[in-house]
Amino acid sequence: DEENPLDSLPGPERKPIIGAALRFVNLNTREMFIKLREYHAMYGNRFVVKIFKRRVLHLSNEKDAEVVLSHSKNIKKSKGYTFLSPWLGSGLLLSTGFKWHSRRKILTPTFHFNILKSFLEIIKDKSCDLVKRLEEYRGEEVDLMPVISDFTLYTICETAMGTQLDSDKSAETKEYKMAILQIASLLLNRLTKVWLHNDLIFDQLTVGRKFQKCLKQVHSFAHNVIVERKRQRASGRDYSVVAEDVFGRKKRLAMLDLLLEAEEKNEIDFEGIMDEVNTFMFEGHDTTAVALTFSLMLVAEDDQVQDRIYKELQGIFGDSDRRPTISDVAEMKYLEAVVKETLRLYPSVPFIAREITEDFMLDDLNIKKGSEVVVHIYDLHRRKELFADPEKFQPDRFLNGELKHPYSFVPFSAGPRNCIGQRFAMLEMKCVLSEICRSFRLEPRTKGWRPTLVAEMLLRPNEPIHVKFIKRKQS
């Protein structure tokens, strides 16, 4: 084990050969989250955890985050992400090098303003359905996560693949929904259990077999949707305008249509389209679901914030019950600050991990090829040097002037590998929150209560979050 400058940094005790391995044996995801916060408090914004030969540098200050995230060469995801590859293949999240560059170029126009405008039509419909679903609770407490997850899953499925999971009751569709929900949690479970990392062991166990079954269902569903959409395009119908679904609703543009256009120009092949569709389904569903759940929790317990949101919406819509346009959404400045402040406190992606492929300098510290670097967005967002009274929910901080540093707030990451779906996500979150806040007054189950947190790949509440939705006016 050769000398490495990282060994000069603080961190948990490095025993000969095993390093700090014993400290991490048998920790569940909640304990792991707490342990890393403890290390951050003990060792500061740069510390190293060495396990056997693996050195992981943990960072949580804005200057270091800038150097790492803006690096143009060190864009390779770290080993932890490899468990996702049977599902996402070499889709945008996982790919690197030339493949990543060319895919990023093809996919960027998918999130262009004009295309987002057409996705807003789907988001509005799904938001309306969600409001109706919340009405059915008649002011009783709602366990948010499952209800909100359905909303984000239905929304991404229709925008990504043009498929309606909610109204299509076929067995295949139901199976797909179950499989998508299960597959992500099986993967995260694997990530946090060292003995499941080995493929041979994993594949033999029930959890591994369940994973394979879900994987097959998810892949075969996506495959069939793509083939069907391709067939329709080949038959000469302009799918986005003419075709109608089984309910007589006009089919709308989906991300898949743009990928099929790219295929017609030989920019991507069938397998590539599968990978990207699966990647959108994975990245675009849970991330927004947790962010919306935390937003609703925070809004429900802050009367002042809720009044200001409502006032802003009244200013835009008056007493009309028309649905929001893209320029209405752009006008929701206070609501945007609420979403940002939620993402500051509860960043859906709490850390970003890279495998270093080229030596680089962090000030005077040489970070060598082969090391891993983790940027802790959760701790960065809570630095008191950057955000006064950091534990407090204060949306105003995003209205009053500039951030102290461009890398002090990075819920969507930053630099070349930032989130390609961030404008879509903000549009979706603002649209649905505005529809909810126009229709209901929110109340928490217990004021001041906060869930404990677990960080798998996403930051999640460890207990259910309950909110009451009290109808504002009878329709």
Ligand code: HEM
């Ligand atoms: C609140 C919602 C969201 C948050 C907080 C979020 C956050 C992030 C972050 C932090 C990354 C960088 C991950 C890394 O470097 O390891 C990322 C990447 C990505 N996100 Fe999002 N995301 C959200 C929603 C979405 C949506 C709705 C989509 C798709 C429609 C999406 C698609 C992607 C893709 C494809 C990447 C990989 C980009 C690349 O590597 O070039 N995300 N996201």
